[in-house]
Amino acid sequence: MADDLTPDSDSTGQSRRLPAGRKAELAAYVAEVGQVTVAKLAERFAVSADTIRRDLDQLDADGLLIRTHGGAVSLSAVPRPDTGLDVRMRLQTTAKEKIGALTASLVQDGTAVVINAGTTTLAVVRQLREQRELTIATNSLRIPAEISPEVYRDLYVFGGQVRLSAQATVGPVSFKTASAGGDVEVRFDLAIIAVGAIDAEGGFSTSNLGEAAMMAEMMDHATTVAVLADHSKFGRRLFAQIADLGRADYLLTDSEPPPEVADALDEAGVKVLVASTEDS
Structure with a gap:
């Protein structure tokens, strides 16, 4: 019987995001919520924490968000009171x-x-x-x-x-x-x-x-x-x-x-x- 899985689906038949598409969605999500953790992103996008960390590092290098310890913030976010100085220096x-x-x-x-x-x-x-x-x-x-x-x-x-x-x-x-x-x-x-x-x-x-x-x-x-x-x-x-x-x-x-x-x-x-x- 021929395998009916598409290149964008996994062995369970569920849709699997390609890296470029995931990164675009990830950047849009961070921009929407303002500030988020690696754990939350990994759960939302159903990938490992290490994958999310690599994506965030790349998006930070591309100037699309700000990488923080344990997560990321959007470029337009108003920082929380406990946001570190090095992060706040990169906002506004x-x-x-x-x-x-x-x-x-x-x-x-x-x-x-x-x-x-x-x-x-x-x-x-x-x-x-x-x-x-x-x-x-x-x-x-x-x-x-x-x-x-x-x-x-x-x-x-x-x-x-x-x-x-x-x-x-x-x-x-x-x-x-x-x-x-x-x-x-x-x-x-x-x-x-x-x-x-x-x-x-x-x-x-x-x-x-x-x-x-x-x-x-x-x-x-x-x-x-x-x-x-x-x-x-x-x-x-x-x-x-x-x-x-x-x-x-x-x-x-x-x-x-x-x-x-x-x-x-x-x-x-x-x-x-x-x-x-x-x-x-």
């Missing part, structure tokens, strides 16, 4: 670079600047090329390796608990010295604060309570506050509020805020600066 990259260039233009020579940890603020420090004699304080463990040593006179990293996923410290905005016998009061000309969400009623917020408290304290220690957020942050509220909208002097972003948020910012006296394509 163009927007962050545009915002970084615009923010760097606010930094004047010889000033004291406090910068919180985040992927958008990393884009800022990469744009600090012409400035000189800056005093910079941060809770980012990545900024010291990213910033040019020609830019700063002094660079300080705040102590505290280390959050490995954010590659940052969480603690008080202060420094202890033996000679002073306690905390030394610090003041900054400019605070550069990247936030996780902006809402007309809820103000600025983020996902971690300790980080929210530290970001609020950074604002309190600065004469001028510049808040950074790309368009994906508008109209969202996260777990921990950082501050009301009126606490910022500037909002730097890559596109005009939606009407409700724009009206609230205007009422709060916040100047919105939108990065143009020429700033990227």
